[in-house]
Amino acid sequence: MDRKPLTSRQLAKLLGVSQSTISRTFSRESSVSPKTREKVLKAADQLGYRPNAIARILSKHESDIVGVVTADILSPFYLDLLNQLSVKMQKNGLHPLLFNLPAGADGADQLDVLRQYNVRNVIVISGRIASSAVAKWAEDGRSVILINRKMDANVGSVRSDNTASSKLVADHFNDLGMKRVAFIGGPTGTPTSMEREAAFTQRVAELGMTLCAIGGGQEYSHEAGVEAVKSVIGKEPEAIFFANDRLAIGGMFALRGELSLRVPDDISIVGFDDIDMAAWTGIELTTVRQDVTAITDAAMTLLEAAILGQPGATDSVEIPCALIERKTTRARRNSPA
Amino acid sequence: MDRKPLTSRQLAKLLGVSQSTISRTFSRESSVSPKTREKVLKAADQLGYRPNAIARILSKHESDIVGVVTADILSPFYLDLLNQLSVKMQKNGLHPLLFNLPAGADGADQLDVLRQYNVRNVIVISGRIASSAVAKWAEDGRSVILINRKMDANVGSVRSDNTASSKLVADHFNDLGMKRVAFIGGPTGTPTSMEREAAFTQRVAELGMTLCAIGGGQEYSHEAGVEAVKSVIGKEPEAIFFANDRLAIGGMFALRGELSLRVPDDISIVGFDDIDMAAWTGIELTTVRQDVTAITDAAMTLLEAAILGQPGATDSVEIPCALIERKTTRARRNSPA
DNA sequence: TTGTAAGCGTTATCAT
DNA sequence: ATGATAACGCTTACAA
DSSP states (O other): OOSSOOOHHHHHHHHOHHHHHHHHSSSSSSOOOHHHHHOOOOHHHTTTTTOOOOHHHHHHHHSSSSEEOOOOSHHHHHHHHHHHHHHHHHTTTTTEEEEEEOOOOSSSSHHHHHHHHHEEEEEEOOOOHHHHHHHHHHHOOOEEEESSSOOSOOOOEEEEEHHHHHHHHHHHHHTTTTEEEEEEEEEEHHHHHHHHHHHHHHHHHHOOOOOOOOEESSSSSSOOOOOOOOHGGOOOOOOEESHHHHHHHHHHHHHHTOOOTTTTTOEEEEEEOOGGGGTTTOOOEEEOOOOOOHHHHHHHHHHHHHHHOGGGGGGGEEEEEEOOOOOOOOOTTTTOO | OSSOOOOOHHHHHHHSHHHHHHHHHHHSOOOOOOOOHHHHHHHHHHHHOOHHHHHHHHHHHHSSEEEEEEOOOOOOOOOHHHHHHHHHHHHHEEEEEEEEOTTTOOOOHHHHHHHTTTTTTTEEEOOOOOHHHHHHHHHHHHHHESSSSOSSSSSSEEEOOHHHHHHHHHHHHHHTOOOOOEEEEETOHHHHHHHHHHHHHHHHHHHHOEEEEEEESSSHHHHHHHHHHHHHHHGGOOOOOOOOHHHHHHHHHHTTTTTOOOOOOOOOOOOOEEGGGSSSTTOOOOEEEOOHHHHHHHHHHHHHHHHTTTTGGGGGEEEOOOEEEESOOOTTTTTTO
């Protein structure tokens, strides 16, 4: 019923103090006598007074709203990321204004809107946003933090270490005695997928295994995994590394179903991400775990630096991944290993 | 580099018009001559002027920010919901400010924050927010739209029709010639799960089948599905209805794996939601589809009504669900059907 | 149609 | 430590 919230001016009048006194008791380091501060705080609490955030933003030119730009949040991995990010932001008094890029959008419009809201800091989870838009944003004194994406521009980024972890997979296959291995990638041209492929390929060669096939190139979807496996199975790989878990699980189902092969007895497979499904009874996929907690923690650190104007805000941090061995890899049959 | 965005006052001076003229050309139905309007628009475009949203909100007391309160967005179903909701909001010039309730939060604080931002409209996806907080919000002239949740208070809601669709499942089992069926629910006390159970139970009785077991009561998780199936299998049900797809898929894996039963040859199962996994090769779960598109469309309709102050904003709309028959149900063995 | 001026609810800079 | 008062960038009567 109290349609109009109390303003600082009204509260001030009620307490017989000046409006600035109210303002001061609600801003950090300001000079108010403990006595009046307490009086104000108590009255505010009783009457339900809250400083108006919009007015504060207008006056201070800085808001505690943080733009979060995403696109195609299909994967549970992104969900997890968004989840953790949003609770951590809240814990720090920051509020995520969400922008989900529709098909075809390059993010420039969205950043424009953010600018209208006096937002200075943005976290980008989507790979689809245009570099030029990001660069322009960063140029006029605003900050952007890229997740799992790299850019030359002067922006912060936090990414999983695709290179080291993909080598881990090659090493694992080698330990298992594999000779012929395959890679199944995500959409052609995706930096992430390309990095994983390059590192895996290189390490495979170093170890003297042969990369007998490369598949994928479509979407990061279950069905793409199914199809890719079929296109690759003719080359008789003993082990397949998939660019993510969805592909891998699709591949596993195709292998066990239509192709009548046993995983891991006949063929080993490894995914990437460690989405929660990967651990499920009946799936138990060996995979590379992206440390979402570490990623979001790092992102928050960069964000805090950006807000405080500290130098670290444009750091580029790389988060190590771990190989989680579950039940889809096994030593090669007839292998001495 | 242009750290300070152009203001309407500066633009006005540049064009030799008054500041209000600028304001007027950017507000809907205002009296500006076509000539000056065009002049202003052109200059604004060239110089990159954008009206400052924060100042507008402060002045107009209404913002195009919409609060979105969620919790435990684990399920792909919620992901889909959030995804669609966010793109549809954007399409209407609305911006979702995301609040992800941390464990133990009842949402009151989050609504308080929203109030500080002059936001009037909130969409609640979480079942965890306290009714009292919602009621209080609705009372002081603000609107809330509940998704898949019902409340007595004067608030809008859009929900899937749990009752009718659960009966559909019972009918399906009956058509298949089943005699003994079971239900596996979500967390005890969850309204959604209770509704599904009640309707299913009632219809099962009406059709003369026997409900031989009720399981679940833990989380909506894969592992809970695995465990629940084990606890229920002793009663020898011929078909099981799960309160959601995650449970059902967990149950299916347990059935096919540890329990060595064939699905659907030995036992039929049906889920709820129709998350994308349900359609995957190798899963192909028969399930009740929640029409996320219809749900989000309805939510947007309510939202628009709320914004325009129209009466429909507190409607309670129910969205029908469809039974999607895939490969986890089959006529009972030795059944005449 | 256009301009003037008074808010909107803060913060910040002065005095006192 | 506290109180005036001028921004902040807009919207909106009211006047011209």
